[in-house]
Amino acid sequence: MIKYLGSKRRLVPALTVLAAASGARTGLDLFTGTTRVAQAWKRQGMNVTAVDSARFAHVLARCYVATDPWAEPTLTPALSVAVDRLNALPGRPGYVTATFCESSRYFRPENGARIDAVRDAIEAEYAGSDLWPVLLTSLLEAADRVDSTTGLQMAYLKQWAARAHQPLRLRMPELLAGPGRAVRGDACALAGAPELGEVDLAYLDPPYNQHRYDSNYHVWETIVAWDAPSHYGVACKRTDLRDPSTRSAFNGRRTMPAALARVVTAVRAEVVILSYNNESWLSYEELHELCAGRGHVEVLAFDSARYVGARIGIHDPAGRKVGTVSHLRNTEYVLVAGPRARVRRMVDAVVAAGLGRPTDRPVPVPVGQPRVTLPV
Template sequence: MVKYIGSKRALLPWIMGAIETIHHQEPLRSVADLFSGTARVGHALKKRGFYVISNDLMSYAHVLAQALVEADAGVYSRERLEPILQRLNALPPRAGWFTRAYCEHSRYFQPHNGARIEAIREGLEAEAQGDPLLRAVLLTSLMLAADRVDSTTGIQMAYLKRWARRSYNDLRLEYPPLLPGTGQALQKDALEVARGLEADLFYLDPPYNQHSYLGNYHVWETLTLWDRPQTYGVAHKRVDVQQRKSAFNSRREAGEAMQRLLGAIRARHLVVSFNDEGFFRAGEIEAMLRDWGYVHRLSRPHTRYVGARIGIYNPQGQKVGKISHTENHEFLFVATHSRKVYEAIAQSAGMAAD
């Protein structure tokens, strides 16, 4: 999966453990993930055997969910994909607007890889032959390949002052980690889609502060849309970063948005991820969840992303600002209408604490 500031890679066993505890008490068939991001959680849920509905408003996130949740590895097999990936890998480099914007004017990738990204991105549309899931699988392979040779700390608000060692490697497409079976990938506003969805459990990992995922991962959005956007600033962000705002990125609007979302969901069980860098205190989230019946809060310390630990530098290589903290606390709220599930979660949390 791509590097991601909100990634649940390190927290995935913890999240899956809570969901497994629920499943053991009241078997689950379907899970809805309304803010899917890189689809890491949805991918893990699908691997476990649940039917997963992944939703996200970002185009790059929708593509990742199409490939990692919706696409069936039995249909898009390695044997079918390898010849296509080999043809795309063999394309001659094609330096153009993407290379200029993201490799020369800014430094997310080295120019030799930028030119390969452009050639492959142009070529994969013809290879997809109008099949949206095949297109998503190929785009996912390209995003994963580009992520392996980038020069960032994991967010695209900035890039490293010196080229990362991995950026010298040659970009190469590989077969992505597709899973057998199907799921569903949606690209809608969570507030609009929630009321119409049915699932046994909803997993929520909403944006938690003023930093938008579009701003943090604008290069992936551009790579997906391939729309030659106007850009601004040293980071060459898409100009629509300034217009495409989520209520969850506004301190003034986030509380109402969260309450509206919780009021729209119809399910027996709910799992909510949040941390102490967000707009809400843990007690505030528990208060929002009181109508769900039984609520249990789990927490654990978590190391912040690498950029927060090494600091931010300006284009002259001078360190800007001070590092405030290197660790935060992650919260997992389990809300359920079942007392049996609540007691099992509380017991498992007590055993983990012991």
């Protein structure tokens, strides 16, 4: 799975228990990102719909959530042949080499040329086929294994990361049997829309701050779009990211509360699970109130590590340390809202499994040190 800030890897065991205890057969992962929550739910037999506005997240969802290898028995053998073929292709320098290896340094040029050749072949030979999202996922994951970043694409390392010297090699994504759907779009427009239908359980994990996912992962956006966009700045971001219409309401302090309220209210699900943390724009009380319209609300708290930047500290462009390292942990809230008996059963199951603790009050943020602020 790709490196992804905000991925809920550590919450997956608790979210799995919550889903099992709810008895849900259908689920909605409305901000699916890496799709790891949707995958966990699909693995336990649920029919899941995975939604995200980012192109690369949609491709991951088409691969891991919407593709059903049982329904298409010829897919896995065809995938194996295609991966071997793509791995045998020699490099051919193109947009990725020029932009992400020469104008910037996300990949070594030999790997950039291989990404160019493989991406061209995926488009030329598999566009429109069921293999397209699976092969593209395989390429994104292969590129992620040889990149030279700390996990965000707003910058790259001054010295090549050790993994960047490894040759790019595609692997077969581990496809999950069973039905599922992938939808690309804005959660604000989709929540409540007939297109998504009604589900037993919805998981909402919106961005928590101004940092945009399509911008922080612009290299993946461009590899998926394959549209050779003009770019700007040292990070070589896509110029269209500057267009205000591409901004998510969840990345604005003023727009986020209303957007979240709209989504929580509109989503058609019996039980809603909302993730948020204790140092972002909405307080514990505001989150609680937001969810109360859906019925009984319980909150679980999870201790969590902050972004790697918080551990490294703040440096100026010459690499000198200019800030202090702030606190290293924060708290992730998971609010569960819906019919009382079901919500209680779900939360009790998580507590009994030793996977989370309930809280009925805000968990304070450590005080005293400045917070780390990342450039947008």
